[in-house]
Amino acid sequence: MSETSFTPRVFSGIQPTGNLHLGNYLGALKRFVDWQARDAETIYCMVDLHAITVWQDPADLQKSTRELCAGFIAAGLDPENSILINQSQVPEHAQLAWVFNCVARMGWMQRMTQFKDKAGKNAQNASLGLFAYPALMAADILVYHATHVPVGEDQKQHLELTRDIATKFNHDYGVDFFPITEPVIEGAGTRVMSLRDGSKKMSKSDVSDASRINLTDDADTIAKKIRKAKTDPDALPSEVAGLSDRAEAKNLVNIFAALNNQSVEEVLADVGGKQFSEFKPMLAELAVAKMSPITTEMARLMEHQDEIDKILARGAERARAITAPILRQTYDIIGMVPPVQI
Known part of the structure; x- marks a missing residue:
């Protein structure tokens, strides 16, 4: 196979299932904005096809998709600079996913820990879509090269599968067509934990609303949740090693570092020795300053849903200019008869 040079292109997505929270912002949206400023084409997706691997109320799904788009924009993504799409408006995602269903092996899918976690003891009652989720995720990525x-x-294993699928396709057809995509996992805020239990990831599905800071929370609510966040009685350490067995302390320091664009070491150099009674107000003030403008802009955008729909339609048009030729080339490689004008 000859070497192929691929244009630097970044793709990522979030499921539109409601309750965007601080973990989504620090672990995803903030990083999306950072990538937008780099020398690469950026495409960000509301993965609504992934969302329906478990049942969704149709009205809630529409609302959550638009709210996620509003969150993207409020966090700083420019729809003229980045391509913003909802997955179902770009049919090549699903079409390439079928090809990848035929490339991926059953054994690969059965090793996916996220399916085991989500299906639980009732795997036989889980949807086929939930089982095949990683092949669609691979298509999401590779349909843009x-x-x-x-x-x-938590998605690293799926990225490894994406690389396996690309490698097998290229090998099976003797081409160098799909890139071996690089996962990017970086920084203090990549894994934000629950405010009520530092051993669990901050999640929209947690029954306790106090466990997370929602992007729709007002300033008073944000400050109150941080004041009530679980901690321990000891002062903050001055070195990172001092956080190793203190999950809640580590989480709050990580959040401060990510919000303030600092390393954990830099934060501890400033706050080491302080009690949480002093540190929590500092964190609350910082969180309110960073998050309140996002909340306000999201609310404004949701009052103009027709504008959101236009942004998504324009994003789909731009996306399909990339995906349609790549899918057509894929079909050519595997031997599908091309359409002709009649």
């Missing part, structure tokens, strides 16, 4: 994917640690 994306070279880099900012993801959380």
Whole structure:
């Protein structure tokens, strides 16, 4: 196979299932904005096809998709600079996913820990879509020939599968067509934990609203949740090693570092020795300053949903200018008869 040079292109996505929170912002949206400023084409997706691997109320799904788009923009993504799409408006995602269903092996899918976690003891009752989710995720990425994917640690295994699928396709057909995409996992805020239990990831599905800071929370609510966040009685250490067995302390320091664009070492150099009674107000003030403008802009955008729909339609048009030729080339490689004008 000859070497192919791929244009630097970044793709990532979030499921539109409601309750965007601080973990989504620090672990994803903030990083999406950072990539937008780099020398790469950026494509960000509301993965609504992934969302329906478990049942969704149709009205809630529409609202959550638009709210996620509003969150993207409020966090700093420029729809003229980045391509913003909802997955179902770009049919090449699903079409390439079928090809990858035929490339991926059953054994690969059965090793996916996220399916085991989500299906639980009732795997036989889980949807086929939930089982095949990683092949669609691979298609999401490779239908753009994306070279880099900012993801959380929990998606790293799926990125490894994407690389396996690309490698097998290229090998089976003797081509160098799909790039071996690089996962990008970086920084203190990539894994934000619950405010009520530092051993668990901050999650929209947690029954306790106090466990997370929602992007729709007002300033008073943000400050109150931080004041009530679980901690321990000891002062903050001056070195990172001092956080190793203090999950809640580590989480709050990580959040401060990510919000303030600092390393954990830099934060501890400033706050080491302080009690949480002094540190929590500092964190609350910083969180309110960073998050309140996002909340306000999201609310404004949601009052103009027709504008959101236009942004998504324009994004789909731009996306399909990339995906349609790549899918057509894929079909050519595997031997599908091309359409002709009649």
